[in-house]
Every structure is written in structure tokens, then in C-alpha cells.
Amino acid sequence: MSDNKAHHGHGDHSKTYWLVFFALIIGTIVTVGAYFIHFDTIFLTIALALAIASVKASLVAGWFMHLASEQRMIYTILGFTAFFFLGMMLLTIWAMQDTPKPIFP
Amino acid sequence: MDIPYTVMPRRDTGLYNAKLGIWLFLASEVMLFGALFSSYILLRVGSYPGVWPHGLLNVPVGTVNTLVLICSSVTVVLGWAALKANQFAKYRKIQAITLACAGMFCCIKSYEYYDKFTHYEVILKDGRVIDGHLVEKVGGGQLVDGRRQPPEAIVIHGVEFPADAKAAGMAKVPLIHNLEKASGHHLEHKEFRIPWSDTKKVQNYGPWHNTYLAIYFTMTGLHALHVIGGALVIGWIWGPGAAMWKSDPERYTNRVEVSGLFWHFVDLVWIFLFPILYLL
Numbered sequence: 001m002s003d004n005k006a007h008h009g010h011g012d013h014s015k016t017y018w019l020v021f022f023a024l025i026i027g028t029i030v031t032v033g034a035y036f037i038h039f040d041t042i043f044l045t046i047a048l049a050l051a052i053a054s055v056k057a058s059l060v061a062g063w064f065m066h067l068a069s070e071q072r073m074i075y076t077i078l079g080f081t082a083f084f085f086l087g088m089m090l091l092t093i094w095a096m097q098d099t100p101k102p103i104f105p
Numbered sequence: 106m107d108i109p110y111t112v113m114p115r116r117d118t119g120l121y122n123a124k125l126g127i128w129l130f131l132a133s134e135v136m137l138f139g140a141l142f143s144s145y146i147l148l149r150v151g152s153y154p155g156v157w158p159h160g161l162l163n164v165p166v167g168t169v170n171t172l173v174l175i176c177s178s179v180t181v182v183l184g185w186a187a188l189k190a191n192q193f194a195k196y197r198k199i200q201a202i203t204l205a206c207a208g209m210f211c212c213i214k215s216y217e218y219y220d221k222f223t224h225y226e227v228i229l230k231d232g233r234v235i236d237g238h239l240v241e242k243v244g245g246g247q248l249v250d251g252r253r254q255p256p257e258a259i260v261i262h263g264v265e266f267p268a269d270a271k272a273a274g275m276a277k278v279p280l281i282h283n284l285e286k287a288s289g290h291h292l293e294h295k296e297f298r299i300p301w302s303d304t305k306k307v308q309n310y311g312p313w314h315n316t317y318l319a320i321y322f323t324m325t326g327l328h329a330l331h332v333i334g335g336a337l338v339i340g341w342i343w344g345p346g347a348a349m350w351k352s353d354p355e356r357y358t359n360r361v362e363v364s365g366l367f368w369h370f371v372d373l374v375w376i377f378l379f380p381i382l383y384l385l
Contacts, residue, residue: 013186018179020179031380035384046385064182064365064369065369074120088140089142089146091143
């Protein structure tokens with residue numbers, strides 16, 4: 001295992017944290033801005049909102065939670081988590097085939 | 106006996122134990138919220154056309170709450186960085202902002218919940234629907250044979266949908282747009298005094314009202330519990346728990362880091378909750 005001291009050589013990262021903060025604010029403003037623009041397809045609306053949310057989440061996880069430079073053990077745990085999480089989401093998508101046709105009057 | 110690896114990383118994991126512990130816990134939290142997110146998708150794609158509500162929540166209020174949570178996230182990490190740089194007083198100040206943000210988030214969320222619990226859909230016997238906020242319930246409320254009597258009348262400030270609009274149980278915002286388009290003028294918001302005997306169904310927009318609100322209250326409620334729990338832990342470490350800074354500063358800094366990791370996760374969940382519940 002790598003020397004933890006070398007890994008945690010935290011200098012002044014405050015500037016990075018502020019940059020991430022402003023990126024998150026801008027991301028929020030863009031998301032809400034996109035809500036007021038009416039796109040032609042619902043697919044585009046959902047894809048854009050989720051894409052921005054994913055970028056914001058990556059910023060939080062990568063820099064605020066320091067996942068960009070972590071120990072391998074944490075990546076292993078999160079690898080398993082990602083596998084089961086994606087499995088759960090894919091189950092939902094497969095189950096869409098079973099959704100009954102609307103019978104609402 | 107001293108607990109091992111509260112400060113020094115273990116050789117095999119490369120981590121101090123609390124950090125390994127919090128990541129394992131967060132992994133389980135991902136699955137907990139993941140289950141609810143997948144439920145949301147299933148409910149959403151399985152809903153009948155025109156039923157899934159749009160515009161039921163106040164987007165500006167939700168946006169402000171998102172910004173409040175982002176602010177608290179940056180202060181958590183800046184507070185920890187201050188401790189790493191041996192600046193305890195600075196940490197205290199910065200982390201106080203985190204706690205203030207947590208309180209503000211809960212206040213705004215409570216206001217939003219209150220707004221839903223006082224928002225009513227009243228279906229009249231003649232098929233008309235009146236949708237709006239409760240002004241007052243007139244009379245009633247007395248106990249007769251252990252059962253609370255209904256009010257004599259209910260006063261609602263809102264809009265009226267004609268019987269042929271088939272508004273009962275449907276998403277109201279698109280309906281209003283359609284009605285206004287067809288008639289060419291604004292649907293007027295006014296006060297309605299409705300005798301109880303004219304009503305067929307009176308229900309507020311609580312979690313029981315429809316599938317959307319059920320999943321909205323479940324997800325935001327669980328998230329709010331996480332905010333409260335996180336704020337209590339961060340507050341304890343910030344306040345009474347701060348004595349450890351004198352006895353064992355490195356371990357104290359690790360506690361701040363671990364509670365911060367939980368807080369960022371709570372922020373991360375909200376980053377997805379906000380667009381799916383408020384905007385899409």
C-alpha cells in the first residue's frame with residue numbers, strides 16, 4: 001500500500017473547492033434554466049437534466065469526497081456498489097416491458 | 106483498551122478504520138436510495154397519461170434549497186481543510202455556516218411540506234373540481250360517538266374546473282394551460298366557500314393523494330432525515346465533541362472528515378432528487 005502521508009499531502013486545496021462550488025452553482029442555474037426552455041422531446045429534457053446532475057455529482061464525489069485520489073480499497077467497495085446499483089436500475093428498464101398498456105378512460 | 110487505527114491507516118486497507126466504515130455505510134446508503142430511485146422510474150413510466158403532475162412544486166424555492174445545500178457542502182470541506190492546517194478557530198466559524206445551512210434547508214423543506222398539506226383538491230358532487238389552498242374550515246370538528254364531525258363548509262382559495270374538464274385526479278397545471286388556451290382568458294384565482302354537503306371528496310396533497318406525492322414524500326422525507334441526522338452529528342462534533350481537539354487532534358480531524366463524507370453524500374442525493382421531483 002502506498003504511504004498514506006504521501007497520498008494525503010493536502011496542501012491548500014481551498015481554491016479547488018471554491019472552483020467546484022462555483023461549478024455546482026452554475027450547474028444548478030443551467031438545470032433550472034433548461035426547465036424553462038421547452039425542448040421538442042421529453043427524452044432531450046430528461047437526458048439534459050440527468051447529464052448535468054451526473055456532472056455535479058461527479059464534482060462532489062471527485063473533489064469534495066476526494067474520490068479523485070483515494071485508496072484502492074474504496075474503489076473496490078464502490079465498484080461492487082456500482083455493479084449492484086446498475087443492476088437495480090437495469091431491472092427497472094427490463095420491467096418496462098411488463099408495464100400494462102394504459103386503460104385509463 | 107485503545108481502539109486501533111483511529112488515526113493511523115491500517116497496512117492492508119491503507120485507511121483508518123472510520124473511513125473504511127463510512128464508505129461501507131455509504132455503499133449501503135447508495136442501495137437504499139437506489140431502490141427508491143428505481144421505484145420512482147417504475148412508477149413514472151407506468152403512470153397513465155396526464156396523471157403524473159408537473160409544476161406541483163415551487164421551483165424557485167427548490168432551487169434556493171439546492172443552493173443552500175451546495176453552500177453547506179463547500180463549508181464542510183473547507184472546515185476540514187482548516188483543521189488539517191491546524192486552524193481550529195477558522196474551522197469553528199466555517200462549520201457554523203454548515204449548521205446554519207442545515208437548519209435553513211430544514212426550514213425551507215418544512216415550508217414546502219406545509220404548503221402541500223394545506224393544498225386541497227375538492228371534488229364536488231356535480232363533477233366540478235376546486236383546487237387551491239385551504240383558507241378555513243367552518244364549524245364542525247366536535248366529537249359525536251367518538252367520531253369527529255365534518256365542517257359545515259370549507260373555504261378554498263384557488264381555481265375552479267368545470268365538470269367537463271374531467272379534472273379529478275389529473276395533473277392541474279397542464280389542464281389550466283389547456284383551459285386558458287381554449288377560453289382565451291386567465292383562469293381566475295378566487296375564494297370559494299363550499300358547503301360540505303356539496304362535496305364528494307376533499308383531500309389535501311399529502312402522500313396519500315397520488316403516486317407522485319407518495320414517492321415525493323418518501324424520498325424527500327428520507328433525505329430530510331439524513332439532513333437532520335448529519336446535522337446532529339456534525340453539530341455534536343462541532344460543539345461538545347470539540348474537546349477532543351485538545352487531547353487527540355488527528356483523531357478529531359478524522360471525525361470531521363468522516364461526518365463530512367456523509368454530508369457530501371446527502372448533498373449528492375439531493376443533486377438527483379431536485380431535477381427528478383421538481384423539474385422533470
